[in-house]
């Protein structure tokens with residue numbers, strides 16, 4: 001019995017046995033507490049899931065009336081022990097607790113403490129030592145105390161939840177959502193449902209399985225979440241205290257997206273429950289909706305903290321498949337919770353079946369399959385699943401589980417398969433070509449014989465409010481045109497680059513050019529990723545330079561531009577990347593930087609999107625280019641010299657370490673750099689004087705670059721000496737301060753207005769349309 005054995009070992013670790021005090025001097029024994037049993041209180045934070053500039057925490061929790069003692073074992077490894085305070089003192093949040101007069105001692109350390117690796121402990125301790133700004137206006141992601149979460153209905157709560165006045169939000173009136181959610185829409189100014197919400201929510205409320213395809217930024221998160229929230233808010237409060245049963249599981253492909261979904265739901269819940277809290281003191285207590293808690297488990301952040309949240313229990317869990325799978329393997333209770341969920345959501349479903357996600361997704365989804373039903377039973381080939389065999393004997397997956405599958409790009413094949421799969425015989429078609437997409441459909445075990453498939457994918461793939469354009473240039477000039485665009489059209493921009501190396505090359509360059517640029521890619525530590533995302537969000541005209549890890553789902557307010565520095569390989573990737581702008585009916589602009597060798601791919605891409613014409617070109621004011629080129633040349637030169645110096649220093653350190661490991665003496669001249677040894681290709685020591693000269697040269701170049709960056713660049717035809725003359729008169733702009741902030745003589749119109757104007761002029765000149773028809777495609781995208 002795998003499950004029982006595991007539980008026993010867990011119990012052994014978590015049990016607390018009182019034992020006598022070790023200190024003879026202490027008048028009263030101390031009580032040691034397990035971390036799991038403490039009343040951790042979430043601290044309200046001001047930004048993205050509590051990730052702020054102060055250290056990248058997923059969430060901050062605090063304790064009252066608990067002290068900490070450090071035990072040190074023989075190896076010098078320190079473990080924190082929680083000691084109960086005897087009496088409750090009226091202390092402010094976060095103050096130290098007086099440890100005097102504690103009574104009794106329990107077993108030290110929790111199962112989680114013991115089961116967690118030293119690395120995780122360090123990460124966790126670091127998390128908790130970080131400071132987070134506390135403000136009242138942004139909800140923390142769990143938002144409530146454990147006592148509140150596990151609140152039991154009592155006599156005081158006598159009046160039913162007041163109904164919502166539908167006249168306030170007539171467009172929502174036909175959708176029977178819980179009244180408190182409607183209050184939240186009112187507070188959030190969500191005056192009407194989006195189209196996908198209008199179609200998907202009623203189906204979800206009726207207990208249907210839903211497959212939803214709708215354009216980026218169209219509100220799919222709420223389309224699948226609202227039926228779950230409404231169900232939870234309408235369900236009776238738990239009748240007993242204890243761990244909350246998990247009701248909804250939302251699976252997302254990236255960590256940032258998972259945390260964003262948690263934020264989105266928590267913000268809504270905060271509004272949904274706010275009125276009751278505000279009015280509690282001025283009118284009889286209302287039988288309000290039960291508290292709903294949303295938790296997350298994602299890779300790259302402290303697994304220990306996430307386990308603790310899971311142990312405490314939450315109603316909705318938002319997870320990335322990798323971390324959830326890892327946790328399930330060592331936690332039978334979690335596996336059992338997942339097996340009996342009421343709602344399963346696969347967000348960005350087409351991404352989830354791609355390499356790197358599918359196996360884990362499959363293992364999780366298998367837990368939710370009904371045994372003996374249409375779906376397969378436990379699969380011995382899958383180690384996670386095989387180890388769960390007792391789980392399948394002991395608990396049954398719910399027959400009323402609802403499955404929601406959503407994306408902006410879900411192939412027609414998948415939608416067809418959904419319909420076909422439930423044919424008259426209810427069996428899978430024979431001789432069918434297998435694909436991961438079809439596999440997913442097979443594994444999902446929809447309870448609905450005819451899932452509701454809603455396809456609102458827009459014509460041309462991208463949203464109507466997205467404007468697109470391109471610059472054709474050789475690869476070597478992409479840096480220049482990117483720089484031009486970023487200076488010429490200030491705004492919040494996301495630059496998608498094809499590789500991490502590409503990002504690593506551009507970051508120092510654009511940092512030297514003093515642009516507020518933040519990298520986001522999978523090789524950064526998770527905390528750094530979240531920190532960079534936060535900084536990008538809060539920086540005016542910020543630039544996020546990212547791989548496709550940022551292409552899916554991220555809902556960042558007011559992203560003005562998306563720039564495809566390298567073209568994506570698929571039409572779907574183009575849709576998702578471009579969909580980071582022009583969200584929720586706002587305007588946005590996408591620019592492709594297209595090298596001649598990418599032209600074939602670009603045509604194929606456009607054809608896949610159903611386009612018949614080339615994209616219009618962005619007009620370039622070439623008068624600015626020479627000055628920009630000079631800045632870039634200088635920045636590259638500085639970067640090259642700095643890079644060489646860093647590399648030499650690494651090589652030198654490596655040489656020293658290697659010599660030490662091999663116990664050999666190095667010729668000091670090798671390190672002082674007095675002699676170049678041609679036999680050491682990896683290490684070319686520089687003469688000290690040469691090194692000094694190089695440093696001075698770098699400093700000189702930096703000064704020169706600083707000087708150039710301070711200068712305003714001037715458009716062709718502008719005279720700075722005679723601002724009232726020249727072919728471009730700038731005197732009015734100078735007097736009223738209405739002109740471009742850094743490029744003298746450039747207008748302040750948006751990129752798309754310039755594209756339109758240039759198209760109009762070109763069309764008038766040619767007497768036809770300004771864009772050429774697409775040539776026949778050769779490459780398939």
Ligand SMILES: Nc1ncnc2c1ncn2[C@@H]1O[C@H](COP(=O)(O)OP(=O)(O)OP(=O)(O)O)[C@@H](O)[C@H]1O
Pocket residue numbers: 189190191192193194197214215216217218219220221222407408552553554555579583584
């Ligand atoms: N009914 C509504 N009225 C106004 N705004 C809404 C409504 N529903 C959602 N939104 C807002 O629209 C934005 C986009 O929503 P969401 O992130 O769910 O889009 P999405 O369709 O999931 O996009 P993607 O395909 O890129 O993941 C969010 O900022 C959200 O708060």
